[in-house]
Amino acid sequence: xxxxxxxxxxxxxxxxxxxxxxxxxxxxxxxxxxxxxxxxxxxxxxxxxxxxxxxxxxxxxxxxxxxxxxxxxxxxxxxxxxxxxxxxxxxxxxxxxxxxxxxxxxxxxxxxxxxxxxxxxxxxxxxxxxxxxxxxxxxxxxxxxxxxxxxxxxxxxxxxxxxxxxxxxxxxxxxxxxxxxxxxxxxxxxxxxxxxxxxxxxxxxxxxxxxxxxxxxxxxxxxxxxxxxxxxxxxxxxxxxxxxxxxxxxxxxxxxxxxxxxxxxxxxx
Amino acid sequence: xxxxxxxxxxxxxxxxxxxxxxxxxxxxxxxxxxxxxxxxxxxxxxxxxxxxxxxxxxxxxxxxxxxxxxxxxxxxxxxxxxxxxxxxxxxxxxxxxxxxxxxxxxxxxxxxxxxxxxxxxxxxxxxxxxxxxxxxxxxxxxxxxxxxxxxxxxxxxxxxxxxxxxxxxxxxxxxxxxxxxxxxxxxxxxxxxxxxxxxxxxxxxxxxxxxxxxxxxxxxxxxxxxxxxxxxxxxxxxxxxxxxxxxxxxxxxxxxxxxxxxxxxxxxx
Numbered sequence: 324x325x326x327x328x329x330x331x332x333x334x335x336x337x338x339x340x341x342x343x344x345x346x347x348x349x350x351x352x353x354x355x356x357x358x359x360x361x362x363x364x365x366x367x368x369x370x371x372x373x374x375x376x377x378x379x380x381x382x383x384x385x386x387x388x389x390x391x392x393x394x395x396x397x398x399x400x401x402x403x404x405x406x407x408x409x410x411x412x413x414x415x416x417x418x419x420x421x422x423x424x425x426x427x428x429x430x431x432x433x434x435x436x437x438x439x440x441x442x443x444x445x446x447x448x449x450x451x452x453x454x455x456x457x458x459x460x461x462x463x464x465x466x467x468x469x470x471x472x473x474x475x476x477x478x479x480x481x482x483x484x485x486x487x488x489x490x491x492x493x494x495x496x497x498x499x500x501x502x503x504x505x506x507x508x509x510x511x512x513x514x515x516x517x518x519x520x521x522x523x524x525x526x527x528x529x530x531x532x533x534x535x536x537x538x539x540x541x542x543x544x545x546x547x548x549x550x551x552x553x554x555x556x557x558x559x560x561x562x563x564x565x566x567x568x569x570x571x572x573x574x575x576x577x578x579x580x581x582x583x584x585x586x587x588x589x590x591x592x
Numbered sequence: 593x594x595x596x597x598x599x600x601x602x603x604x605x606x607x608x609x610x611x612x613x614x615x616x617x618x619x620x621x622x623x624x625x626x627x628x629x630x631x632x633x634x635x636x637x638x639x640x641x642x643x644x645x646x647x648x649x650x651x652x653x654x655x656x657x658x659x660x661x662x663x664x665x666x667x668x669x670x671x672x673x674x675x676x677x678x679x680x681x682x683x684x685x686x687x688x689x690x691x692x693x694x695x696x697x698x699x700x701x702x703x704x705x706x707x708x709x710x711x712x713x714x715x716x717x718x719x720x721x722x723x724x725x726x727x728x729x730x731x732x733x734x735x736x737x738x739x740x741x742x743x744x745x746x747x748x749x750x751x752x753x754x755x756x757x758x759x760x761x762x763x764x765x766x767x768x769x770x771x772x773x774x775x776x777x778x779x780x781x782x783x784x785x786x787x788x789x790x791x792x793x794x795x796x797x798x799x800x801x802x803x804x805x806x807x808x809x810x811x812x813x814x815x816x817x818x819x820x821x822x823x824x825x826x827x828x829x830x831x832x833x834x835x836x837x838x839x840x841x842x843x844x845x846x847x848x849x850x851x852x853x854x855x856x857x858x859x860x861x
Contacts, residue, residue, distance in 0.1 A: 407750075
């Protein structure tokens with residue numbers, strides 16, 4: 324079992340991604356796909372007059388501030404446009420794909436943040452009405468039910484809180500939870516960079532790999548979104564996944580290449 | 593088994609609808625929900641600078657013209673905002689709801705119209721790049737799989753064509769196909785009118801009911817969207833559904849009331 328998360332940043336070709344997934348499925352690989360949609364969400368939000376608002380936590384993590392209207396725009400793009408577009412592409416290639424958000428069937432449940440602390444101009448302020456949170460549980464039997472019946476699940480945030488409120492969650496960490504819950508041996512986190520870089524300005528400075536035990540030494544190299552990927556990798560490897568590959572989604576055979584070890588390979592050995 | 597289609601026109605309260613569905617589920621009723629989203633789609637399309645374009649066929653049916661961008665707006669609203677919002681509401685009420693579009697798992701498949709003929713200013717013109725079509729098959733085993741495992745399917749257009757292209761389909765007729773495929777005894781088509789009216793300007797002019805054999809006599813009363821509902825009712829009743837109720841979605845207990853016969857009741861007797 325392999326869980327593949329494909330990002331939603333600029334430069335990612337979902338047509339090529341779908342072709343590569345279809346060829347792996349045809350070769351008998353068991354797969355679950357998780358996707359993002361950030362760039363398209365930013366475009367649609369801007370067109371709707373609701374440009375994204377990013378907040379930086381006191382610990383330096385950057386995330387999208389998600390009030391109710393922002394959550395609904397997020398759902399429109401992730402669960403509507405991107406998820407259905409990807410399922411359509413896969414079906415056209417003969418893959419029996421089925422799209423699900425984390426809300427559906429309680430697939431991804433967890434905790435909603437009561438408040439969000441944001442550092443703005445050096446001061447920490449507290450924001451309310453935020454619809455973000457963290458995935459704590461995966462409805463693995465639902466995914467197993469679909470896989471057993473020949474379907475390829477294509478999963479999108481948001482998740483849903485224990486009291487039944489939709490929450491925006493990080494897609495990389497959601498994919499890590501899914502990989503752990505399904506007992507996947509490999510988790511691929513594909514985005515628009517080649518992997519973890521020693522110098523973010525130089526794509527040739529790729530870190531080829533390291534063991535989980537050495538993660539602390541490499542963590543300082545990660546900035547922005549890459550920090551969340553390392554956190555997801557750590558969570559997955561600590562809960563039974565054998566290998567996480569931070570790979571490049573911009574090539575025509577991105578899944579196959581990441582599976583072959585192209586990217587930053589982190590192992591639990 | 594009951595299939596309930598709730599419309600997406602103005603004046604429909606999805607909070608109340610969800611509460612009524614939850615109470616029926618708690619009473620042990622087996623249900624599948626199908627929903628619309630037209631009013632919200634019109635609002636979002638206008639905000640995105642893509643107001644809807646309606647076409648009238650030579651036979652007088654009115655439908656939305658759906659090029660690729662319009663289809664994607666439709667997916668965003670129907671599959672994203674409305675479907676996830678309804679699943680979220682139901683889950684908050686303790687119902688194990690799962691949202692699916694007709695694309696997912698090939699739930700609703702059918703034929704794409706090669707071209708659309710539109711009457712404009714008295715002339716018939718031919719439109720290309722239209723993403724509309726008709727549902728011909730329902731993946732009933734997928735719905736049965738979910739129902740058997742305790743889930744309540746919440747279904748949204750679009751469907752997918754046999755060659756793998758997403759197609760906008762009529763929700764009432766899709767619900768009719770689903771009801772027939774599942775062997776449902778009752779199909780409820782709920783919208784923002786009390787049912788079939790003798791005078792569309794007078795809500796007290798409700799036609800209380802008739803048998804399928806008399807449908808031709810009542811068909812001339814139907815205008816606009818109501819024509820599609822009668823067509824759906826006819827298709828459902830001809831394929832094994834015992835009773836179709838055209839009911840009012842604007843009351844707090846709309847599903848319970850329609851089940852009790854409040855609306856226009858059409859039977860296959």
